[in-house]
Amino acid sequence: MSDLPFGFSMPNDPDDESGRRPGDSGSGGAGSGRPGGGDSGTPDGFPFGDPQQMANMLRQFADMMSAQPAPGGDRPASASGINWSMAKDIARQVVAQKGDPSVPPADYAKVQEALRLGDLWLDQSTALPSGIQSIQAWSRSEWIEKTMDSWSQLCDPLTSKTVRSMGQSLPEEMRSMAGPLLGMIQQMGGMMVGQQAGQAVGELSQEVVGTADIGLPLAGEGNAALLPLGVEKFSEGLEIPDDEVRLYLAAREAAVHRLYAHVPWLRSHVFRLVAEYADGMSFDVSGLEDRLGEIDLTDPEALQEVLGGAGGGQGLFQPEDTPQQKAALNRLETTLALIEGWVAIVVSGAVDGRLPQANALAEATRRRRATGGPAEHTFAALVGLELRPRRLREASALWTALEEARGIDGRDAVWQHPDLMPTGEDLDDPAAFVSGGAFTDTDFDISALTDEAPGVAKDEGEKDPRKDEPGEDS
Incomplete structure (x- = not known):
């Protein structure tokens, strides 16, 4: 289980060992703001040092964070408190720093031709009609623009739970003493997560090949695209024609x-x-007080190191494996394996006899997914969840057995309803699933999945002049 990407520690005053508040004279006046310091305005046992000084540091840090330029204008935070508009800006800055040339017309045409031809080949290996409505080739910046909404939807449930836990996971006595500062702590945490998300997605854009690297169309259904630079990077070391x-x-x-x-x-x-x-997340806050004071909140770099668990460190809030969480993770991993296994079988049937190096390409893709591709690693770093189809071979074996027993139509008709889908237990024994009484008695109607199917659009309504380049059509 991956560690969540951020924690939060709140400091005692690192510079003032006497405990005096800013502005206090060197003698007399206020006593120490630390436990037992004698300051009547400071609760005994307050874990964060001097409350007023803590408040001042929090406000200064929040002002510093909010003072960053906003090239896109206002950047509202999501319901989780994560500023995904800011994350997109940061991701684009990461790409710009590394260079992001526009897609040349010749490469754009090659991608369009490949997507049309690859989609045409699929007609013989699946009963599902084409799902492509637009065909495009993207730069890395364009990929960021088109996929950030999906990343925010995926990450929000997990990041918001963790940000909220910055206050809710504190012991009751600590919450009552911290008072309104916790809201500011959560706001700062959300801003920092937005920064981390932007950095991670920007780095991810250097590796992806299209919109569906994690088995989910991140740019929305029907919007098919490849990144020529990503395809080129995938090809490195394979010794297979581009x-x-x-x-x-x-x-x-x-x-x-x-x-x-x-x-x-x-x-x-x-x-x-x-x-x-x-929903199943729970956090271990044992030892929480021991870690308070280990970071200087006035040092943004040090704070970000703690928030991001940099250098092998762990964040303050660590997820515990709960039964609910484990059950949900098992269902998610099974679904991802079934998606990836189906795609692998369908593509294998489509390219068989057409691409001489199809087996080598399939193995390279399988290793990339099974060991955790760049998309999976980025998601895990963001939210502590690995989108890895751990049982890819078992899922592929099940789809193969189903096709052999019922044909392509019978195999694909299982997608009619989630209740018909194989479970994790079925991956252990594909033959039992295929021959099971409940399964064989089911009346499958593939037309339920194929009615009113969209065809491959020829970029209708698009104004990109590159689409009319010579050599575009296959």
Whole structure:
């Protein structure tokens, strides 16, 4: 289980060992603001040092954070308190610093051709029609713009639970003494998470190949895209022709869009499982008081190191594995494995006999997903949850057995309703699922998934002049 990416520690005054408040004279007057200091205005045992000094430092830090320029104008925070608009700005700054050339017209045309051809090949390996409505090639900045809304939806249930826990997880006596400062602490935590999210998504954009790296169309259903620079990076070390790599990745992109376009419950199901996982979060605050005072709140770099668990450190609030959390995680991992396994089988059937290095590409993709691709690692760093299909081979075996027993239509018809989907136990024994009485008695109707299916759009309504470049159409 990954550690959550941030914690919070509140300091005693690192510079004033006498405990005097700012502005106090060197003798007489106020006593120490620390426990037992004799200051009648300070509660005995107050864990944060002098309350007034603490308040001043919190306000100074909040002012410093809010003073950052806002290139996009106002940047409202989400319901969780995380400022995702600011996160997007930071992500784009990360990309700009590393260089982000626009997609050349020739590369744009190659991506369009690959997506159209890969989607066409899928017709023979799945009963689900095309789910693509637009075909594009993106720079890394464009990927950030198009996918940030999905990242915020995925992360909000988990990050908001942790930010709230900055106050709620404190012992009751500490909450009563901290008073209104806790609200400011939570606000600062939300701002810091927004910064971390922006940095992480910016770094992630250097690695992704399309919109569906995690088995979820991050730019929305129907909006298929590849990043030429991402495809190029994926190709490094494979010694496989670029055109072949591009076609294979395009077929994967198109397969994910087919699935989500014709399984309307799937996207909300994945998001609900993430929310259930967040609901099961519990935090171990034992030793909380021992860690108070270890960070100087006036030092932003030191604070960010604690918030981010940098250098191998752990945040203040550490998640505990609860039965509810473990059950939700198992359901989520099973769903992700079933999605990835289906995509792998469908793409294999589509490219078989067409791409000479299909097996090598499939293995490279499987390793990337099974060991945790860049998208999974970024998500884990953000919210303490790994989006990893740990049982990918078992899921692929189940879909293969189902296809052999019922054909392509029978295999794909299982997606009609979540109640028909295999469970984690079914992955242990695919043959039992395929031959089970409840399954064989089910009347599958693939038309329920394919009625009113959208076709592949030829960029209708798009004004990008690059779409008319020579060589675009296959």
